[in-house]
Amino acid sequence: MDTKSVSVRMRRRHSKKCGVPFVPHKYQEKAIAHLLAHPKAGLFLDPGLGKTAITLAAFDILREEKLTGGMLVIAPLRVAHSVWPAEVKAWRDFSHLSVAVLHGRNKEKLAKEPHDIYVVNYDGIPWLIQSGAMQHLLKQGVDMLVFDELSKMKDHSTKRFKLMKPWLHRFRRRVGLTGSPAANGYMDLFGQMYCLDLGERLGQYVTHYRFNYFLPDGPYKWRLKPGADEQIRNRIKDIVLSMSAEDYLELPPVSEIRIEVELPAKVRKIYKEVEDNLFSLLASGEVLTAPNVASALSKCKQIANGAVYLGSVDPVTGEPLKNNKWEELHKEKVDALVDLVDELQGQQVLIAYEYKHDLERLLKALGKDTPYIGGGTSAKEAARIEKEWNEGKIRVLLGHPQSIGHGLNLQKSGASHVAWFSPTWNYELYDQFNRRIRRQGSTADRIRIYHFVAKDTVDVAVINALRRKGSVQERLMEALKERMG
Numbered sequence: 001m002d003t004k005s006v007s008v009r010m011r012r013r014h015s016k017k018c019g020v021p022f023v024p025h026k027y028q029e030k031a032i033a034h035l036l037a038h039p040k041a042g043l044f045l046d047p048g049l050g051k052t053a054i055t056l057a058a059f060d061i062l063r064e065e066k067l068t069g070g071m072l073v074i075a076p077l078r079v080a081h082s083v084w085p086a087e088v089k090a091w092r093d094f095s096h097l098s099v100a101v102l103h104g105r106n107k108e109k110l111a112k113e114p115h116d117i118y119v120v121n122y123d124g125i126p127w128l129i130q131s132g133a134m135q136h137l138l139k140q141g142v143d144m145l146v147f148d149e150l151s152k153m154k155d156h157s158t159k160r161f162k163l164m165k166p167w168l169h170r171f172r173r174r175v176g177l178t179g180s181p182a183a184n185g186y187m188d189l190f191g192q193m194y195c196l197d198l199g200e201r202l203g204q205y206v207t208h209y210r211f212n213y214f215l216p217d218g219p220y221k222w223r224l225k226p227g228a229d230e231q232i233r234n235r236i237k238d239i240v241l242s243m244s245a246e247d248y249l250e251l252p253p254v255s256e257i258r259i260e261v262e263l264p265a266k267v268r269k270i271y272k273e274v275e276d277n278l279f280s281l282l283a284s285g286e287v288l289t290a291p292n293v294a295s296a297l298s299k300c301k302q303i304a305n306g307a308v309y310l311g312s313v314d315p316v317t318g319e320p321l322k323n324n325k326w327e328e329l330h331k332e333k334v335d336a337l338v339d340l341v342d343e344l345q346g347q348q349v350l351i352a353y354e355y356k357h358d359l360e361r362l363l364k365a366l367g368k369d370t371p372y373i374g375g376g377t378s379a380k381e382a383a384r385i386e387k388e389w390n391e392g393k394i395r396v397l398l399g400h401p402q403s404i405g406h407g408l409n410l411q412k413s414g415a416s417h418v419a420w421f422s423p424t425w426n427y428e429l430y431d432q433f434n435r436r437i438r439r440q441g442s443t444a445d446r447i448r449i450y451h452f453v454a455k456d457t458v459d460v461a462v463i464n465a466l467r468r469k470g471s472v473q474e475r476l477m478e479a480l481k482e483r484m485g
Contacts, residue, residue: 071146333421333452
């Protein structure tokens with residue numbers, strides 16, 4: 001079915017129904033047609049372009065044509081709870097569809113009931129398979145699989161990927177939705193494309209993918225062979241549709257502002273000792289140790305922020321492995337952030353923090369009642385905060401990028417300020433967090449993104465890495481757009 005056929009089909013629907021219809025934009029008709037034409041399809045669409053509604057429209061047409069039965073959606077927790085059920089209710093065209101969110105105490109019961117759409121979060125994949133719920137859904141005729149935020153499947157070595165791999169072929173249609181397909185480079189594409197085509201385009205084994213397109217670039221690092229980026233794009237272009245929000249939506253421009261702070265001399269000494277020697281003696285008498293380079297990098301990042309965990313930490317998250325004891329070393333960044341909030345004179349600002357000790361110190365400085373969305377924040381509480389923020393009732397909101405990066409729309413108040421208290425290595429989280437307010441419907445004249453950077457520290461390397469990763473992903477998206485015509 002081509003774009004014109006989609007448009008005619010949607011008009012016929014509207015003539016038979018009352019209420020608020022889903023009237024797709026031309027670019028959405030193109031995306032719907034893409035899903036209808038390709039049983040294995042990727043939609044690489046920026047946030048705000050309506051990936052959920054597009055998928056619902058394609059699914060409903062496929063059901064009418066008896067080309068699919070039910071649909072299983074795997075999505076981040078907040079997206080599973082809030083976005084999919086809300087989108088079905090929002091449009092008259094989809095209101096006849098029943099949605100079951102397989103999370104919480106009733107998930108076993110819901111999985112056995114007949115529904116059109118089943119939604120589960122990524123952490124629920126082990127339960128889905130080990131409980132037998134997956135087998136039951138397949139027997140009920142669920143044969144369309146949607147990965148919302150397909151980038152969650154980029155790592156072939158994760159438990160979720162290994163659990164899902166044997167089940168992929170059981171779904172006649174597989175769809176991947178993401179706005180960040182290559183946040184860390186082209187290596188991210190292997191797992192995502194495998195989930196769609198079972199290795200038809202990039203190979204069935206990651207070792208072959210590396211051999212064909214990459215060269216070693218240090219321990220566990222790879223760089224593209226000359227011309228490999230174009231070869232990869234040519235391999236996936238037939239089933240991937242790429243669209244950027246800037247091409248179809250009126251979005252406010254972005255300004256980046258760096259706010260630099262100096263580490264106090266005593267803290268600079270600690271920083272250098274950890275960086276060079278992997279240990280330092282703090283003024284309190286505590287010994288700060290880093291067993292390896294990755295741990296030292298995490299410690300240095302924390303020191304730049306102003307506090308540090310004293311025990312062993314996870315080298316990826318930087319959070320403590322054994323206890324949560326930490327020590328404050330300086331307040332340079334905290335004071336600079338408070339100054340920014342004061343300068344904004346009541347204008348809304350969304351603040352990204354990374355470590356739990358960052359959150360505790362920021363709450364102390366900004367006020368203990370300052371709302372935040374992070375680990376442990378319930379979906380109900382997040383929805384309340386989202387509503388009050390959009391109503392302009394919340395002026396300062398703290399958010400952890402992993403908790404706030406998907407499923408929240410914070411643009412409706414016209415907020416225009418995002419502050420990164422701690423820059424992140426993860427470009428996908430960085431981009432998605434910023435897009436919570438830079439979305440369709442924003443009335444802001446410009447989005448201002450503030451980076452708080454401790455001079456001559458790892459912060460500088462993080463900012464530079466973000467820019468490199470961003471340019472790689474932008475080149476991929478642009479090249480795929482060109483090839484789709």
